[in-house]
Amino acid sequence: MKRKKYALHWGLALCLVYFMISCGDTGRGSTETAPLASWNESRAKQNIIEFVQAVSTEGSEEYLAPEERIVCFDNDGTLWTEQPVPNQILFSFDRLKAMAKEDSSLYDNMPYKAILSEDTSALKGLRAEDIVQIVAQVNASTALDSFDAAVQKWFATSKHPRYDRPMKKITYQPMIELLDYLRAHDFHIFIVSGGSVEFMRPISDELYGISRDDVIGSRMKIETVRSGDSLHVERKAQLEWNDDKEGKVTSIEEFIGRKPIMVVGNSDGDLAMMEYAAKQTKKTLMVYLLHNDGEREYDYAQGVLAGSLSEGLEKAKENGWTLINMKTDWARVFTE
Amino acid sequence: MKRKKYALHWGLALCLVYFMISCGDTGRGSTETAPLASWNESRAKQNIIEFVQAVSTEGSEEYLAPEERIVCFDNDGTLWTEQPVPNQILFSFDRLKAMAKEDSSLYDNMPYKAILSEDTSALKGLRAEDIVQIVAQVNASTALDSFDAAVQKWFATSKHPRYDRPMKKITYQPMIELLDYLRAHDFHIFIVSGGSVEFMRPISDELYGISRDDVIGSRMKIETVRSGDSLHVERKAQLEWNDDKEGKVTSIEEFIGRKPIMVVGNSDGDLAMMEYAAKQTKKTLMVYLLHNDGEREYDYAQGVLAGSLSEGLEKAKENGWTLINMKTDWARVFTE
Numbered sequence: 269m270k271r272k273k274y275a276l277h278w279g280l281a282l283c284l285v286y287f288m289i290s291c292g293d294t295g296r297g298s299t300e301t302a303p304l305a306s307w308n309e310s311r312a313k314q315n316i317i318e319f320v321q322a323v324s325t326e327g328s329e330e331y332l333a334p335e336e337r338i339v340c341f342d343n344d345g346t347l348w349t350e351q352p353v354p355n356q357i358l359f360s361f362d363r364l365k366a367m368a369k370e371d372s373s374l375y376d377n378m379p380y381k382a383i384l385s386e387d388t389s390a391l392k393g394l395r396a397e398d399i400v401q402i403v404a405q406v407n408a409s410t411a412l413d414s415f416d417a418a419v420q421k422w423f424a425t426s427k428h429p430r431y432d433r434p435m436k437k438i439t440y441q442p443m444i445e446l447l448d449y450l451r452a453h454d455f456h457i458f459i460v461s462g463g464s465v466e467f468m469r470p471i472s473d474e475l476y477g478i479s480r481d482d483v484i485g486s487r488m489k490i491e492t493v494r495s496g497d498s499l500h501v502e503r504k505a506q507l508e509w510n511d512d513k514e515g516k517v518t519s520i521e522e523f524i525g526r527k528p529i530m531v532v533g534n535s536d537g538d539l540a541m542m543e544y545a546a547k548q549t550k551k552t553l554m555v556y557l558l559h560n561d562g563e564r565e566y567d568y569a570q571g572v573l574a575g576s577l578s579e580g581l582e583k584a585k586e587n588g589w590t591l592i593n594m595k596t597d598w599a600r601v602f603t604e
Numbered sequence: 605m606k607r608k609k610y611a612l613h614w615g616l617a618l619c620l621v622y623f624m625i626s627c628g629d630t631g632r633g634s635t636e637t638a639p640l641a642s643w644n645e646s647r648a649k650q651n652i653i654e655f656v657q658a659v660s661t662e663g664s665e666e667y668l669a670p671e672e673r674i675v676c677f678d679n680d681g682t683l684w685t686e687q688p689v690p691n692q693i694l695f696s697f698d699r700l701k702a703m704a705k706e707d708s709s710l711y712d713n714m715p716y717k718a719i720l721s722e723d724t725s726a727l728k729g730l731r732a733e734d735i736v737q738i739v740a741q742v743n744a745s746t747a748l749d750s751f752d753a754a755v756q757k758w759f760a761t762s763k764h765p766r767y768d769r770p771m772k773k774i775t776y777q778p779m780i781e782l783l784d785y786l787r788a789h790d791f792h793i794f795i796v797s798g799g800s801v802e803f804m805r806p807i808s809d810e811l812y813g814i815s816r817d818d819v820i821g822s823r824m825k826i827e828t829v830r831s832g833d834s835l836h837v838e839r840k841a842q843l844e845w846n847d848d849k850e851g852k853v854t855s856i857e858e859f860i861g862r863k864p865i866m867v868v869g870n871s872d873g874d875l876a877m878m879e880y881a882a883k884q885t886k887k888t889l890m891v892y893l894l895h896n897d898g899e900r901e902y903d904y905a906q907g908v909l910a911g912s913l914s915e916g917l918e919k920a921k922e923n924g925w926t927l928i929n930m931k932t933d934w935a936r937v938f939t940e
Binding site for chain 2: 487544
């Protein structure tokens, strides 16, 4: 009896609070920004909203339970800019220079020497595998926490070579809004990127609200080493997994164990995961971001080192996938 | 103005609904069970509650943000019974028999022949690597969805060899309650098991409320195969990763990318992840379940094929880790 009485009092109090909140909320609603506020009205925006409503509205024919609402985002060129070179390369070169202050032997060996001496002809001669070796060397660590801190510091203090903005702010505002919109509809968001997990995980929560365990990517070899009575994890200067093209499909199966219903990417490297995800009976949405805005960002048709899209675009047109036209569909590009 | 008026009406309506719900809820509250209801009052229960309160109560000196509340559970012998042999072995033998009906060539080759012909001397001669090969052969699949369905069907229809209960109900009720309790305090729960992900993922949500991507374990080799215009994922009859001992630490780093603050296990195979997790400045809790209840479950001191605990127990005592005494700490063992 006594419990019931308290329940009534609490009920009344909470009722009042709820009432105030509900009025306040709606009051703000009139001036608050709608979802996807930085998106112009466009076919792409419409496709996204229709898809999200269809799979998340109970009673809809295409309704899917929340655990089935898996979406995979590429990172470079999809969530943040990847030009003139991917951010991980910028970081790696900066980090290599910092490392050389502690270990001058790096100056003696290629390919590190080419970067450290800023020898133009040696730089031009660098092959893809040299870049991989530099990235691996930089990612190698016996103290993972301090590596994380170095990545976080770099993002907090470095600026993009073209824009006068910190590296933290070269994420795309419309994509941040898309992440929020999907989360609000109980989608589970994963990053599936060619970039390495070592570089993305330390900042994925701050930049995207995506937790470390939901970041999938290329990765270095890890070893658990026992020395005496103590254990620690070491990261070797050796690429264990190149998370690109078909590799992205394999790692989706390994890390998520479920087919995504939505994939967002921008390059041919994302095509395999789109082909994989598109082939199922559930409703799906495949989305390509087209970089055609040389003024505000980059026009990839002018030639790019990374992120080109040709086969993927053909397939997208063939299959009626959604294309985001950066130039016309986005009212704003970067995060403020 | 119009918007505001609707807001008031909705506010009133929702207020009424809320009022009804809040009264109803509290009414039920008086008969509802407390957390960890199947646990007797014990040192283990007290340690768990104290730890959870300390890291999850704002203002506590040992408070940790939700994203830091990572807990890793072993599965076999920790969340469900692993005797007389681990469930995955029971499943694999059943599945092998079903496969042999389609592919009689399995009868011609060891080690499959030993199982299929039920040849006692051949069975006795099976080595650990033979068992691994059988499990790998069974897990191999070109149609992952139908393999999932086979696992789910097996759990729904098979019974445990000792207990007259379906395989779905050989999970430990006190551990299910512990999972609920941790979730209610915003812990992120992962399984880190020697069992294979192929076998655990299809039932982890139903049995434990743990989603597929939070299940880490041994795994078979996966390949993404392109044939013509189509892509599919194949699982090979080849063990890619043995998730045991130091291997569990490596896969925690690979899949979670963050040190757990709590680890729950039952065997020497879980010791490495406990040693790893215990070494940090944050508050931690390492928990071993002791199987000493031959009447209701198994007394491992009588000899077991899998799950023995000796070095781990020494370390636990040395470090003051928490020990769950199944016989005295659990009022009930299995899920109803």
